[in-house]
Amino acid sequence: MERPGRLLLLSELRVRNTAYDVSLSRSLLTWKRRVSSPVYHPFRPSVCHSVSVSEIISVREEEEENGSRRREDGSWKKIKEREEKDYRQAFTVLYVERCRQHRWRCAEVTFTCSDAALCQHWISSIREQLAAITSRPKHLLVYINPYGGKRQGKRIYEQKVAPLFALAGVSTHVIVTEFANHARDHLKMEAELKKFDGVVCVGGDGMFSEIIHGLIWRTQIDNSVDPNCPDETLSTCSLRIGIIPAGSTDCICFATVGTNDPVTSALHIIVGDSQPMDVCSVHHNNTFLRYSVSLLGYGFYGDVLTDSERKRWMGPARYDLSGLKMFLTHHCYEGTVSYLPARGIIGTPRDAARCQSGCVVCQHNGRLHSERAERYEMDDTSDCESDGEWRTIRGKFLAINAASMSCACPRSPKGLSPAAHLADGTTDLILVRKCSRFDFLRHLLRHTSKDDQFDLTFVEVHRVRRFRFTPRHCQSDSELELDLQENGKHQIFSQICRDHPACGCAPAYSSWNCDGEILTHTAIDVRAHCQLIKLFARGIEEPPVFEDLTNPCAI
Ligand SMILES: CCCCCCCCCCCCC/C=C/[C@@H](O)[C@H](COP(=O)(O)O)NC(=O)CCCCC
Numbered sequence: 126m127e128r129p130g131r132l133l134l135l136s137e138l139r140v141r142n143t144a145y146d147v148s149l150s151r152s153l154l155t156w157k158r159r160v161s162s163p164v165y166h167p168f169r170p171s172v173c174h175s176v177s178v179s180e181i182i183s184v185r186e187e188e189e190e191n192g193s194r195r196r197e198d199g200s201w202k203k204i205k206e207r208e209e210k211d212y213r214q215a216f217t218v219l220y221v222e223r224c225r226q227h228r229w230r231c232a233e234v235t236f237t238c239s240d241a242a243l244c245q246h247w248i249s250s251i252r253e254q255l256a257a258i259t260s261r262p263k264h265l266l267v268y269i270n271p272y273g274g275k276r277q278g279k280r281i282y283e284q285k286v287a288p289l290f291a292l293a294g295v296s297t298h299v300i301v302t303e304f305a306n307h308a309r310d311h312l313k314m315e316a317e318l319k320k321f322d323g324v325v326c327v328g329g330d331g332m333f334s335e336i337i338h339g340l341i342w343r344t345q346i347d348n349s350v351d352p353n354c355p356d357e358t359l360s361t362c363s364l365r366i367g368i369i370p371a372g373s374t375d376c377i378c379f380a381t382v383g384t385n386d387p388v389t390s391a392l393h394i395i396v397g398d399s400q401p402m403d404v405c406s407v408h409h410n411n412t413f414l415r416y417s418v419s420l421l422g423y424g425f426y427g428d429v430l431t432d433s434e435r436k437r438w439m440g441p442a443r444y445d446l447s448g449l450k451m452f453l454t455h456h457c458y459e460g461t462v463s464y465l466p467a468r469g470i471i472g473t474p475r476d477a478a479r480c481q482s483g484c485v486v487c488q489h490n491g492r493l494h495s496e497r498a499e500r501y502e503m504d505d506t507s508d509c510e511s512d513g514e515w516r517t518i519r520g521k522f523l524a525i526n527a528a529s530m531s532c533a534c535p536r537s538p539k540g541l542s543p544a545a546h547l548a549d550g551t552t553d554l555i556l557v558r559k560c561s562r563f564d565f566l567r568h569l570l571r572h573t574s575k576d577d578q579f580d581l582t583f584v585e586v587h588r589v590r591r592f593r594f595t596p597r598h599c600q601s602d603s604e605l606e607l608d609l610q611e612n613g614k615h616q617i618f619s620q621i622c623r624d625h626p627a628c629g630c631a632p633a634y635s636s637w638n639c640d641g642e643i644l645t646h647t648a649i650d651v652r653a654h655c656q657l658i659k660l661f662a663r664g665i666e667e668p669p670v671f672e673d674l675t676n677p678c679a680i
Pocket residue numbers: 329330331332372373374375376419420426429430444445448532534536537540541569570572573638639640641642
C-alpha cells in the first residue's frame with residue numbers, strides 16, 4: 126500500500142452516524158474513527174480504513190427527497206431525524222475490496238456531511254483524482270460467446286459485468302458472436318480499433334484465442350509485418366484485452382488473475398490493470414498456423430481435446446471423461462523434438478518461486494529480450510538462429526507440452542508448469558517419455574498436489590525460446606536413415622510395437638492442442654514472442670500476511 130503523501134482534503138465526516146477523520150491524497154482515501162476520549166479503550170479500538178485511489182471504482186452523490194435517501198438498488202431509506210439532523214448531505218465511494226482466493230468485490234462506504242458545499246467539494250475532488258488516472262479504459266469493445274462453457278456468457282455479462290461498467294462510467298460496444306471466428310474476423314477486418322481503449326472477451330480459452338488472432342493479425346498488417354514468416358519480429362498490440370471467464374477451462378484468466386470470477390475480472394478491467402504476456406507463433410513449412418499463449422500439447426492433451434470436441438454437449442465435464450478415456454488408451458507417439466534453450470535469462474522451470482504481480486524475472490528477461498532485439502536489428506541477423514545451439518531429442522512420448530505460462534486452472538491450481546512466467550519471452554517444453562500407466566498416473570496426479578511433477582525419470586523440462594517437432598511419420602528419408610544409424614536396435618523394437626498395438630505405442634497419430642483448438646498440422650515450428658500482448662490483469666497478487674502492517678493507518 127502506498128504512503129498517503131500530501132493531503133488534498135481533510136474533513137470530519139460521518140459513516141453510519143459515527144464521526145471519522147476523512148482524508149484524501151493523490152494516492153489514498155483514508156477514514157479513521159474519531160476518538161472522543163484519549164483514554165485507551167480495549168473494546169473500542171481505533172478503526173482506520175484506507176483505499177488506494179487507483180482502486181476506487183466511482184463516487185456517487187446520494188440524493189435526498191422528503192427526508193429519505195435513495196439506496197443503490199433505487200429504493201428509498203428514511204433518514205433518522207435524531208441521528209442525522211445536521212448531516213443530510215451524503216456521497217458514496219465504491220471501491221475494490223479483496224476477498225479470499227484472489228477474489229475482488231465492489232464495496233461501498235457512504236459519508237455524510239453537514240455542508241452541501243463540502244459534500245460537492247469531496248465528490249469533485251475524488252472525481253478529479255480518478256479522471257487523472259490515464260490507464261483506465263473509457264470505451265470497450267466486448268465480444269460474447271453465447272455457447273462457451275455452460276452457455277452462460279450472455280447472462281454473466283449482463284448481470285455481473287455490465288452494471289459494474291455502468292457504475293464506473295465505462296461505455297461499451299457489445300457483439301454477441303453468431304458463429305465460430307466471428308470475433309476474430311471482425312477484429313481482423315472491420316472493427317474500428319481507434320475508437321476503443323481495450324477489447325473484452327466473454328468466453329473461454331478458445332474464445333480468447335479468437336480475440337488474440339484477430340488483434341495480432343491486424344497489428345501485423347497495419348505495421349507491414351509478414352505473419353507467415355516465422356523469423357519476423359512481430360509488432361506488439363497496443364489494445365489491452367480483458368477476460369470475463371465463461372468457458373470450460375478458463376486457464377488464461379485463472380493464471381493471470383488468480384481466480385475465475387467475472388466480477389473480479391470486471392474490476393481489474395475498470396481499474397485499468399496491465400499485464401504483458403508472451404505469445405508463441407506456430408508455423409508449418411514457413412506457413413503461419415496459429416498463436417498460443419497457454420498450452421500447446423501433442424499426445425495426451427491433443428487426444429483429450431480431439432475426443433472432447435465430440436462431447437461438447439456435456440459442457441466442461443467433457444474434459445474429465447475424455448481425460449479418463451485417453452489415460453486408459455495410453456497411446457505413445459514417436460517423433461523428433463529440437464529446441465533452442467533460453468540463454469542468459471534468470472529463472473528455470475524447476476524454481477520454487479512463482480510468477481507474481483510485478484514479477485522481477487519477467488521484468489529482467491523482458492529487458493534482456495528488447496536489448497537483444499535492438500542489437501540484432503542493427504546487426505541485421507535473425508535473433509533466434511544466432512541465439513545459441515539447437516538440441517535434438519528423438520524418442521517415444523506420451524505427451525509433448527509447451528506451457529508459455531503456468532496454465533494454472535481449477536483442475537490444477539499450480540498448473541502444467543508451475544514456475545513458468547507470463548512475460549519472460551520463453552515457453553517451458555515438457556517431454557513425458559513412454560512409461561507405464563501407473564507412472565503416467567503418478568505424473569498426472571502430481572499436477573494436483575504439492576509434489577513436483579517433473580521429478581520423475583521419464584519427464585524432462587526445458588525453458589526454450591523456440592522448438593520444432595516432427596512426428597516420425599513426417600520425417601524425411603534422410604532423417605529416418607539417421608534414426609536407423611543412431612538407433613538401429615530401437616527401430617526393430619518399434620516394428621514389434623507396431624505389430625502388437627496392446628503395448629501402447631502403436632503408430633497412432635496425435636494432434637496438437639493449441640489453447641483448446643486442434644492444429645491442422647503435426648510438424649510444427651514454435652517461437653516465443655516476448656510480451657506481444659497485454660491483458661487487463663496484474664498477475665497473481667501475494668496475499669497480505671499481516672493486514673495491519675500494510676495499512677498506513679496502523680503505522
Ligand atoms: C487424474 C488427475 C488428472 C489431473 C490432471 C490435471 C492436469 C490439468 C492441466 C490442465 C491444463 C490446461 C491448460 C489449458 C488448456 C485450455 O486451453 C484448453 C481449452 O480450454 P477452453 O477453451 O476453456 O475449453 N483446455 C483443455 O485442453 C482441457 C485439458 C483438460 C485435461 C484434463
